[in-house]
Structure formats: C-alpha cells, structure tokens
Amino acid sequence: MGWMHTARFLTTAAQLHHLPAMDTPEIAFVGRSNAGKSTLFRALAGIWPFAQGSVRRPADAMFIPQRPYFPNGPLRDALVPRLAAASGAGVNVSKQNLLRLGVVLYGLRLTVQDIGHVGIAGVAIDALVLGSTFALACFIGTRWLGLDRKTAMLIGAGSSICGAAAVMAAEPVVKARAEQVTVAVATVVVFGTLAIFLYPALFELNQHWALIPGGANGFGIYAGSTIHEVAQVVAAARSVGPDAANSAVIAKMVRVMMLAPFLVMLSAWLARDDKRHAHTSAATGQAPGKLAVPWFAFGFVAVVLFNSLQWLPASVVAVITEIDTALLAMAMAALGLSTHIGAIRKAGAKPLLLALILFGWLIVGGALINRWVPALLG
Numbered sequence: 001m002g003w004m005h006t007a008r009f010l011t012t013a014a015q016l017h018h019l020p021a022m023d024t025p026e027i028a029f030v031g032r033s034n035a036g037k038s039t040l041f042r043a044l045a046g047i048w049p050f051a052q053g054s055v056r057r058p059a060d061a062m063f064i065p066q067r068p069y070f071p072n073g074p075l076r077d078a079l080v081p082r083l084a085a086a087s088g089a090g091v092n093v094s095k096q097n098l099l100r101l102g103v104v105l106y107g108l109r110l111t112v113q114d115i116g117h118v119g120i121a122g123v124a125i126d127a128l129v130l131g132s133t134f135a136l137a138c139f140i141g142t143r144w145l146g147l148d149r150k151t152a153m154l155i156g157a158g159s160s161i162c163g164a165a166a167v168m169a170a171e172p173v174v175k176a177r178a179e180q181v182t183v184a185v186a187t188v189v190v191f192g193t194l195a196i197f198l199y200p201a202l203f204e205l206n207q208h209w210a211l212i213p214g215g216a217n218g219f220g221i222y223a224g225s226t227i228h229e230v231a232q233v234v235a236a237a238r239s240v241g242p243d244a245a246n247s248a249v250i251a252k253m254v255r256v257m258m259l260a261p262f263l264v265m266l267s268a269w270l271a272r273d274d275k276r277h278a279h280t281s282a283a284t285g286q287a288p289g290k291l292a293v294p295w296f297a298f299g300f301v302a303v304v305l306f307n308s309l310q311w312l313p314a315s316v317v318a319v320i321t322e323i324d325t326a327l328l329a330m331a332m333a334a335l336g337l338s339t340h341i342g343a344i345r346k347a348g349a350k351p352l353l354l355a356l357i358l359f360g361w362l363i364v365g366g367a368l369i370n371r372w373v374p375a376l377l378g
Helices: 037-045 075-079 081-109 113-144 149-162 164-174 178-209 215-226 230-240 242-257 259-276 278-283 295-308 314-337 341-347 350-377
Strands: 009-013 026-030
Touching: 081 164, 081 242, 081 295, 081 314, 113 149, 113 215, 113 242, 113 350, 149 164, 149 178, 149 242, 149 259, 149 350, 164 178, 164 259, 164 295, 164 314, 178 215, 178 230, 178 350, 215 230, 215 242, 215 350, 230 242, 242 259, 259 295
Parallel strands: 009 026
Antiparallel strands: none
16 A cells, blocks of 8 residues: 555546646556545445454544445444444443433432422422423424424433433433434533523623522522533532522422433323324334333432431532442443434434423523413412
8 A cells, every 4th residue: 555655645436537637746557437535435434334454544544435424324333343243232231221320320410308498489499490391492493494293202311400410310201322423412411501601691681680589599490490411500500609509409409300201201291102103003013102110210209308318428429429429420321332324314303302492491581481380379
C-alpha cells in the first residue's frame, strides 16, 4: 500500500472521462457499476465489517463517502463486528436484567418522609404535571405528528417523570424497540439540559412577574415538578439558591416516587386497550394482550419503604447508589449498542418536535399549575 503515500486523493468513476482535471497526484479506480469500487474504499476506511486483514493508512487520511454512510443493523455490529456475536448475551442481560435491577435500586434515593416536606399541594402539583404531560404526549404524538404510540409514550414518560430512567423503566411495559428507547432518551436529554440554563433566567423573570408564589421555595417546587432529570433539577435549582435547591430536590423525588404507580396504571391501560382490539388479534392469529405486571416497580416501592426506615448507614446507601448509577449506565449503553441506526434516521424530526412541545408545556403549563394548585388548596 506504499502508493497511498504518494497520492493526495483516491476516487472512483465509471469511466476515465468522468474524472475532473486536477494537478494533484490522484489514483482512480475505474470500472462498471457493482464492480466493488466503493466496497474496496469502505474496506480501506475500516467501515466494512466483512473484510479481513490489515491496512496501513497515512495518519491524515480521510474517507469521504459518496453519500452518508449508515450501516444496516445494530450499532454494535458496525462498531465491533468481531465482538458482536460474543457480546450479544451480555448486551441482552444489561438491557433487561440490569435495567430492572437499576430501577429497583433507584428507590434508595427516596424516602416516604420526602412527601411530607412538600405537603399535599406539592404532591398534587407533581401528579397534575405528570398526568397532563403524558396525556399530551400520547395525543399530540399520535394524532398530530403521526408518531407510533410506543415512541410517543416513551417520550411522554421521560418528560413527565424522571428523564432517561423513566424511559428505560417504561420500555419493558410498552415493549418498545431499542431504537425507540434511544430516540426518546435523546430528546429528554436535549431539553433537560436546556432547562439547566433556562430556569435561572425564568426565576429572575418570576421575581418581577410573581407568577409562581412562594419565592425561592415556590420556584424550587416548580423546577422539581417540571425539569426532566434529577441531576438537571439540582443543577438548575442550585443556580437560583440553596432554598430553591432543597425544595426542588424534594419535589423531584416525590415525582420520581410516582414512577411505580405510573407503570402499573400504564400496564393495565395497555392490557385493556389490547383486549378492546382482541377481535383484530384473533383475526391475525395473535394472542390477545394481557396485563404485563412490572414487578420491578413493586421492588422499587419496597426499596423506598425500606430506605425510609433508615436502617442502612449513609455510607452504604451512597455506595449502592453509585452501583445503581453504573447499572443504569450499562443498560443505556446496551440499548445504544442494539440500536438500528437506520431506524433513528427514519424517525426524523418528529420525536424532537414532540419533546419540544412537551418542554413548552412543562414551562408554561407547569407554571400555571404551580400557581393555581396552592391557591385552590389554601
């Protein structure tokens, strides 16, 4: 391959006269269509998983394809084709068993006492924000944007409860594909990150408009009830102040605690909806849907109740929490490796548009809920 060091460009063409006139030394592969020219270039670039052997390239070599290159099949097969078969079992364990274990251990971040800190008004605010956001996701996503129901539900779950953790917890309930989970996680991460920078500015506006009552504490409940991820809530609320951060974290934890009943109700709703269309299932030879009980959700509640007893030392809880973070990270990585890139490209901008609409509702609708609920409950 020493000739590669003397040429500045490598290109392909069907006939010689198709090549542009250039002063730079150039090597061209000329041949009929389907002769293997592009395949050779992919092998040289290292993105053809079916080639064997080794290629030495200059350090500054660049591969520019004729069109954007999206490999078919899971991302794992394109990145590590030789390890794909060997890692398949581990990836499946990570995205199923480790995911459920991570959701169960997530309960160590919560206690029942957290509910008392925000009162009935805080619980009602979280419940209304959750229910309205998820309902909007299902309605707008399927009716207006034409998204499939599973993608709309996953984006709604992530936006209404606790971001990526809620998306992954809802995945086995709605029986979503890996690419649908990846798209949903990406959308909630994008707008949750945007909230970190936006909410401090909203606090300054609220200082003048007084739309959300309660000062820093009230704004903290607003942030905790509307921002996607726990970490994003902490980052945004700390920019406001310690009082806002404390109330924001508690409100967010109460919202996360609603994950278990949400999953149970979602499973029951999907089962009933499947029974409603049982005649269609019978006509196609499929078994009618039945209630898929998310047992890990009950495990999540059990861990919350156990953690409320405070029997474990804080240092032990901290270690288990770090392990839980690693488990969820492994589950997310496994979902990513089993994702079909072509399916993500096919999803287009509609999932992002749905997440944007929900983000706007969380800001505006969440502010109205945070204003009216405390006034109604006195």
